[in-house]
Amino acid sequence: MYLKTGRVIKVSGPLVMAEGMEEANLFDVVRVGEQRLIGEIIEMRGDKASIQVYEETSGLGPGAPVVTTGAPLSVELGPGLIESMFDGIQRPLDAIERAAGDFISRGVEVPSLDREKRWHFTPTVNVGDEVETGDIIGVVQETSIIEHKIMIPYGVKGKILSIQEGDYTIIDKIGEIETNKGVLPLTMMQKWPVRKGRPYSRKLNPIEPMVTGQRVVDTLFPVTKGGVACVPGPFGSGKTVVQHQLAKWADAEMVVYIGCGERGNEMTDVLNEFPELKDPKTGEPLMKRTVLIANTSNMPVAAREASIYTGITIAEYFRDMGYSVALMADSTSRWAEALREMSGRLEEMPGEEGYPAYLGSRLADFYERAGKVICFGKDGRVGTITAIGAVSPPGGDLSEPVTQATLRIVKVFWGLDAQLAYRRHFPAINWLNSYSLYVDNTGEWMNENVAEDWSDLRLKAMALLQEEANLEEIVRLVGIDALSEEDRLKLEVAKSIREDYLQQNAFHDVDTYASLEKQYKMMKLVLKFGDEALRALKAGVYLKEILNMEIRDRIARAKYISEDNIGAIDEIFVELEKQIDDLISKGGIMND
Template sequence: MTNTENVGRVVKVSGPLVVAENMAGAKMFDVVRVSDKRLIGEIIEVRGERASIQVYEETAGLGPGEPVYSTEMPLSVELGPGLIEAIYDGIQRPLDAIYNQVGARIARGVEVQSLPRDKKWNFQPTKNQGDEVVAGDVLGTVQETTLVVHSIMVPPGVNGKLTFIHNGEATVEETIAKVEKDGKTTEVQMMQKWPVRRGRPYQEKLSPNEPLVTGQRVIDMFFPVAKGGAASIPGPFGSGKTVTQHQLAKWADAEIIVYVGCGERGNEMTDVLNEFPELKDPKSGEPLMKRTVLIANTSDMPVAAREASIYTGITIAEYFRDMGYSVAMMADSTSRWAEALREMSGRLEEMPGEEGYPAYLGSRVAEFYERAGKVNCLGSDERIGALTAVGAVSPPGGDLSEPVSQNTLRIVKVFWGLDASLAYRRHFPAINWLQSYSLYTDIFDEYYRNNFGSEWTEYRNEAMKLLQEEAELEEIVRLVGVDALSEKERLTLETAKSIREDFLHQNSFHEVDTYASMQKQFKMIRLIMLFHHEARRATERGANLLDILNLPVRDQIARARYLAEDDIAKIDEYEAAVKEQIAGITGGDEDQQQYA
């Protein structure tokens, strides 16, 4: 942003929208600086020599006649060492640098570098002078944190012969390599800039075939999301969208986390900032912040910056995907972004679509989620990277028929529908198992067969069937009472209750129950289903259902969720206890068979 040529004058100010004239040569999405306060803005409409600018800072006090300075560059992010552990605002200004410069309140027009310019990083080359390189090739690495090795890649569009390669310490602006082709030399630095509205290139998009393990049983067992997939978490206020996204950010099987607070309340981002440095990565024992990038654009920040924060987050996530990492991006919440689009569209006096949202809302939402995916990255080493996008949606009153929810559901393949009634009953995650769905379950069948045999899919399908039957039986119970049910139906209710309370319910504040490995989940659901099958056979042979439900092993089934990961072999002992105690009631009939 070095160009300070005065190219225009403000003629109208309407909230975050500023109209300027004498803007000859202005292009869509160019970044400008408005007034001598140098407020950052982006051109969103051009008509002749008049441009409409959405300003990403407070515009109070601006008036006609103020100068507008052009940068002649699109809104871009700086990509390089220094991203991990950083906390940015919506336009990639580091909040700690702003605090050091102007204090606790973000001053208007403050300019700070996104990446530290004076810090030296130890660059270790992986290529040699004289090597032929293409775009995406890894020139060398930097140990950015204890958990992240940062690959320095040949920028897109650059290829040729390596005539110089650095070894040792350097800043992000110093030249670490020179690539020559047809007599032209391109200098490569550790930092590169990329326009946020343009997806980063890759060789090929691959079909996602592996689940992103989250450690949340209702997700991994019933509604899994793929590495490289897209998921939506719609729900009314207070139903647990942010809590669920925090859990995914903490425990999902992703190597890099990009968490975007897009217009949510400041206290929710404060929870993230306080918790993540304290939380330990389950694999390494290091703080989770060692592999996390946070973008904090809270509800008291300018509305227009919500759109920038979404694009900033997805571009940073794509950059780490290009290194071959599995990246998970959380956007909380896309409804706030859509509200910003609606406000700017209204101020531009565009023809409104449904409920006042712009007619292009669907295409904007699609452009965002389509940047997720599993890809064969640029470069000659065939790296595979994955970017999983999880967006929260906040429909007013939980009404899923509103435009943001509907446009999101047309695109994503996973729908985790949150239920306020479950949240009020303190059932978390409050994902409604009767409304939610995942279109990846059939795709993962081979993965489940290879790791758990055919039983995973069988148990999941039968458990879901029991939960659906429970919902139907509850209607009968409400009308005529539980005494009208047969013993088989009452057993169905009891097993479904066990699935809900002992399996689906998960305490995010319990040090053990907050995360469950796939192996533990499999053993837990197998234990519940074993009890169901053994109890059903016993009642068919005349055993009293009440006696079976009062067996001591039921307490062990309920406590299985609190078994530590290195102690889950005890679940096998609980299975043996199920067979033994039920056999004790039926007299140990020889014809009792284990469910296959």
């Protein structure tokens, strides 16, 4: 329904000024010009409104009509979200292609969710039941992996008057509810404004780690289910591949992937890869639990600013069903650039490097919508959103405003290093610069659920990597001959941690993912080599003989042992001790 008509008085790229808008409200969605371009009011001064238009504005001029819908920018939530690909304002790209061709035509109006497709609805409540906000009234098997739970909308409470099983479209009436405001129809679709976080009953402290299968992440810098992390790094350091790996392998029931201002070919890779990838839990294609938001770098800049809100609102919807959701935003730097461009056109006072002064608060608004919560509903189900944002600092400068503002909010920092990437060490996460503030919480969980000495092994590995950095400073200054054999052994063990454990091939069928059990055995094996080698060294064995042992090749190749054959790592432990004992006995005979 369209309410009040104004008219354009100024056009500045995606920013349009209109007058006669006194009946409109901030954040109302409007239609601009004869082509009915979609836009959003972002500033009001008297009867003049500043509108960011989510489509190309060329050809638009003063005098063009502007009509307001009287409603904020909202997303449609219901069956049909999964396996879909939307643009930044939830326009379905496949439906637009069918309607208008390969490129998005200006002013095209296509409903976000399919109004024709019928879904089989199975009620989970009975007539006469008292229900309230968040209660699940029925289910739809949307894909073979995800059961879509139909919930009572926010602010609705009452008694079920009618509800029945059957095949319905998302706008068909599936039942009725009697409330204190009268009888309301129930449908499978609800709407929610993207800039407002969906409410929940209570927030919880996240403890359980989100297992990603990436050794450097799970072992050294874990993120929890309901945690927030950022992946900053320069061009070519592997941000997108890291995010793809997390989306593929993370221990989450739903994935929402937001391509925010990234290259179109990268989103094409995601589209081509995800349908072919098998979900490790079910064997089904990964797309059957994925929603894609694509706002590539050649799409209108204003829609880029809205895309991360669209994505996290969809993530909150699945969280409210009680699912664990992994949200990937690639990249928030492009989103911040869109924010800066719109701020500049609004003639706002610029902050550092031209970014608006409210950059930090907007980033916080986004990341704070992640978390582990008790959802609304009488069953008290728990849902989580884990938000992982890539940051693309210009020239790899981590002191720039977007990175710094992000670091003040997130609790996990996976700092990608261009030097590691040049050395073909992937994932190129620098173990000296990165950190996780969830280590204590996840460490307790790992000790209880994986192995009681998990935290001790992690600390030992981190200490060796730190010692390696200190020893390399000495080597650069005075040469390796200045080091004792024990210190040289530390360098070798640290090298083994780096190359045999932390380095992981995303494109290798076996090495792309490592279970926690395999990670534990691999880490313990590398550190066991250090302990056994030190024992031999103290028994008089030369370091050169220790380093030339055949077992070292088997330790290096342990990462390629499949999950089905994980017991083979235990055999390497036995062989390691045997070879060390042989070396010590030979050394003893020679000494005699």
